[in-house]
Amino acid sequence: MTTDLLRFIGDGHDVPDAPVPDGLDDKDLIEMFRWLVLLRTFDERAVALQRQGRIGTYALYWGEEGTQAGALYACSDDDWVFPSYRQNSIGILRGVPPAVVLAWWRGYGGKHGFYNPRQHRVGPICVPIATNLPHAVGLSWAAKIKKDPIASLVWFGDGATSEGDFHEAMNFAAVFKTATVFFCVNNQWAISTPISRQMATKTIAEKAAGYGMPGVRVDGFDPIACWKATRDALERGRAGDGPTLIEAYCYRLGAHGTADDPRLYRDEAEAEKWRHLEPVSRMASFLERIGVMDQTKKDEIAAEAKATIASAVSAMEAIDQPGQEILFDGIYASGRPWSFDEGLEELRHSARPSEVRPLNAPDKDAR
């Protein structure tokens, strides 16, 4: 296991466990585990649905659940989080119906596939790399102006650090001392590009200094480490001490997405070396080691998650193909441009294309 990473959960063998940090009691640990399992269950089910052609291309996050659940668990309910496509289902831990996220991947828009960020304090799923970092900064900046004691957290990948938006957002946050947590999930790959061809630094955390903010490096497969680093960063932010960059060091255990074939560019044996660190079973055995969770509890949590996602799948499939009016809905709050109703008219007078079902996009033809 890589050293000099903030870590609490050992590997059960050579690497010892550290004491659970203050702020997490047994109830918290169980709840955090519940979150991990729910995310894992969603993810595995989504991959299956894609294979069956029931949703479109999907960006799996198998192995990164700890960077999501751990960080979110550290947030207060008023704090905002901004996911990328990789944290696509984070909203389900903040009240977004899982069916909505599945519907998004099924190609549904409007009320079917989108949610109201203000209702959940969760930004929309962000597809263009690094472009939601400035939003997270602006949001915590606005809270500061309004004297609200809330913070924002944004997830992004190692590849995202190369984008100009990463830089501009980091600098704005540092200059205006906003309560922003930049949570970088360093899974060491940007599609086929390894971190060694993405940047010339060994770590991502060391980039923080160039902005005058602290950078910390944690074991991204350790949910408790992700929680601790995030909790500390949020406290700094709320205390008015500004933003923090967190590098959650891990490895992308799966493909980039269901349309991606990693064998084209990397040795999957490499991935295997990391697999035993994956957070769900690791957290489970940790909780068993410290006697916080027994098999019954574990099974109960698994069953509960299975049931939740199962009903979400039915809910998703119960959604009718949205009508054509959805093309023009919710675009302008101030009214409808002349061409919207004309567009609908045009559609009414033409035969509607047969109902769309997500196709298994020919390999690589969609991402």
Added chain:
Amino acid sequence: MTTDLLRFIGDGHDVPDAPVPDGLDDKDLIEMFRWLVLLRTFDERAVALQRQGRIGTYALYWGEEGTQAGALYACSDDDWVFPSYRQNSIGILRGVPPAVVLAWWRGYGGKHGFYNPRQHRVGPICVPIATNLPHAVGLSWAAKIKKDPIASLVWFGDGATSEGDFHEAMNFAAVFKTATVFFCVNNQWAISTPISRQMATKTIAEKAAGYGMPGVRVDGFDPIACWKATRDALERGRAGDGPTLIEAYCYRLGAHGTADDPRLYRDEAEAEKWRHLEPVSRMASFLERIGVMDQTKKDEIAAEAKATIASAVSAMEAIDQPGQEILFDGIYASGRPWSFDEGLEELRHSARPSEVRPLNAPDKDAR
């Protein structure tokens, strides 16, 4: 004087001179001084021309001559340099007729106001902040691919470091180990924005580490220090060791441009404190102190520069107002789109607006 900056020229009082670095003999020192004086003469004359309404708004660089002449003097003739508007006349040290640069400020295009970068290994004057940094990287990258032992240098300001293009260029250069010198002229102001509101770091040099490249900090008012840092950076680059960030720490002694009024946002007394460090007189007294230049030589250099710029001004004023065909010249090398000749036709049939002379743009209405 600020400490811990690379510096060779003292202040003639408390701060002692350091020995002239290897690579600069007396001839070089005189030649470098000649360059400084030529730039200074151009700049002061341009400001006068603007006041007289003979050219348009002008971006003066009074006090920054050392960051330009010093750095350029370190370059081999095959190395490329990329100026911003602030180094607008750097080309005159590489064979660009000064009249061309003056004509650019007078609003002339085509062969009157532009030059061929390949002829001088000098990029076009770049107006949008930080956007020519990627060009400098691409150029040295191309040279590396072609196995040509040349490097590129790009000048930019402290404000430019906030732009995404700065970040993307720095990262590309570090990843591909291009022979690129990032020469940042930290004059501590971006129009009305002081560096303290531009970034949260004390220095700019410390940003280099976040890209995995070295950063050095020099006295920007010391031409020899600028030369030395650039020379070392170029050698690193040519040796295949990649890019370097140089921070030339100085102060913007003049206005941002002739349309700018610094009294609106800063205390000019502050600028006064720095003025005695300005590179031209400082280099002069240094050369006198070490007995390399006497008054006669100095006067001769001044006279020569005065004559050069004077004839450039006449040359600029001898240029006739360019004809209307200039609107459509040199845009496409592959041919003329249908609308070009139609546009000329349209112009031929309309009365031509009376010949344009640069106006003293109403204060602040142009920059």
Added chain:
Amino acid sequence: MSEMTMVEGLNLALTQAMERDDRVVVMGEDVARTGGVFRVTAGLLDRFGEERVVDTPLAEAGIVGAAIGMAVYGLLPVVEIQFDVFVYPGFEQIVVHAARYAWRTRGEVPASIVVRIPYGGGVRAPELHSDSPEALFAHVPGLKVVCPTTPSDARDMMLAAIEDPDPVIFMEPKRIYRAGRQEIAQEPPFELGNGNGIYNEYLSKARVARDGDDFAIITYGATTPLSMEAADRLAEERGIQTRVVDLRSLFPLDVDTIVKTASDCGRVLVVHEAPRMAGIGAEVSSLIHERAMLDLEAPVGRVTGFDAPFPQFANEDDYLPSVDRILNGARKVLDF
């Protein structure tokens, strides 16, 4: 009542909006201490303090992106882009995020920002300070794109743009920033903050700047005064009455006024400073032909900037539509 330039009208609107609604913040490069390169935001810092009037670092994507985040949290940011061309580094944030935030949130969280862009040529500025990018934004669904021509419209439209929940690209024709003064009533034209949609009246309707039904010139921004002059010349020259329509809103277009004008006048010329290829004029011309072909006595003409980079300023008067070019364009349509 007092006589104001467009700059003063905009400044008044910003002042009034900030007074009445503390969600309004102003941000951009050099907007606070200097009051902006063009002084549109002068005095706001002293009046509203540096939390609400912010000099930002030099980064347009950061500025627009942060403004979007602020809007999501409930503020109403008004962003200044220092000059037209410098909006491009922020282009992605505008077209991918500001334009689609409402759509991406079931219409419930529009990115309520105003992006002010001093644009266009004619001020003898150096290279890359004279672009007219409005068509780029008008082509992107989800944005509103407006452009005032008079000081009083500038004031009213700015207040309306801030009220408008949708992202508004506010094009400011810098050439006429100080070209003329106009009486502006101190009182805002509508009650601010009542959210009853009245602001739309001030954003989506074209203005008939001059009446007439023999011929029509449809334009906006700095070419409007030139079109007015051309209209007078045509009256002398041919004794015809020319209607001049100032579009004000470039997206959505006021199609009713455009089509009615074409039907009433039968002959139409569209004038703008931006390049012609797929510009606003192309859309207006197409709309008219599609909807009023039978009322037309001649094809709609266009007098525009050329499909060439905006020139160095010694030749900018050659590039910009002149009264004489407008007159020739008019004659072609009239003599068809």
Added chain:
Amino acid sequence: MSEMTMVEGLNLALTQAMERDDRVVVMGEDVARTGGVFRVTAGLLDRFGEERVVDTPLAEAGIVGAAIGMAVYGLLPVVEIQFDVFVYPGFEQIVVHAARYAWRTRGEVPASIVVRIPYGGGVRAPELHSDSPEALFAHVPGLKVVCPTTPSDARDMMLAAIEDPDPVIFMEPKRIYRAGRQEIAQEPPFELGNGNGIYNEYLSKARVARDGDDFAIITYGATTPLSMEAADRLAEERGIQTRVVDLRSLFPLDVDTIVKTASDCGRVLVVHEAPRMAGIGAEVSSLIHERAMLDLEAPVGRVTGFDAPFPQFANEDDYLPSVDRILNGARKVLDF
């Protein structure tokens, strides 16, 4: 001779260009090891090595900007933008620098780059993978904007774009990347590297994809096959012969072919997938009315994408022009 898809045709062109001219380099996100998301650059890395086939960091402004610098030094970079929407972070470099480099250097140093943009909808991709931004580039002076529709054109036009000293925005309609195969001769259609301007033949001329003089459909990209189908249906339905023009070059436009087509046919429909407002169709329509009004029996019609964000893919078939929508558009023009 072998049967190829558009993807294979593009790959062949890139291979041939790189073989014949070592100034050609290919760069972008995931273009080397995976051969690109769509496999257009597959095999190039093994063949030409990692100095000439480069996986870049994830930064579009950096990619385009570095390519410009390479071109200034004399290389011929072909850049891949992974998906349409992701070109926006590089927009500034394209419109301010690539488009104006020649102009800014007295015509002597054009930014000789090709920017490949797989664009458009219809592949069931997640949000923001289906835009059609071509009009944004066509509106910007200094760029050439082209779009192939057939595998063989894709091959020939890519070779020509690389030859062309000007910056070329190469729009690749991803929906028909593998839609059909076509015989492509191994031999390039013209001698590479002789710089005699012959490449222009392959970039600036529209292609008459189907002949006829009763009616015309002018289109490009993925809506071309649909327009062909509509043309056949019109032949059955009304016994009329429809000419289908595939523009190929969006800037410059082949105005002669466009106007002649309008004069020959008298009735014209323009079809594209991009939003209508100030799109390519608006320009084509305006040009026709301006130049062939008297030959027209009906106003030029437009069937296009809507002025709305490209929808989530379950509804993308509602957004995309369908054969039936094209037919209705045609009937409106025919029955005018």
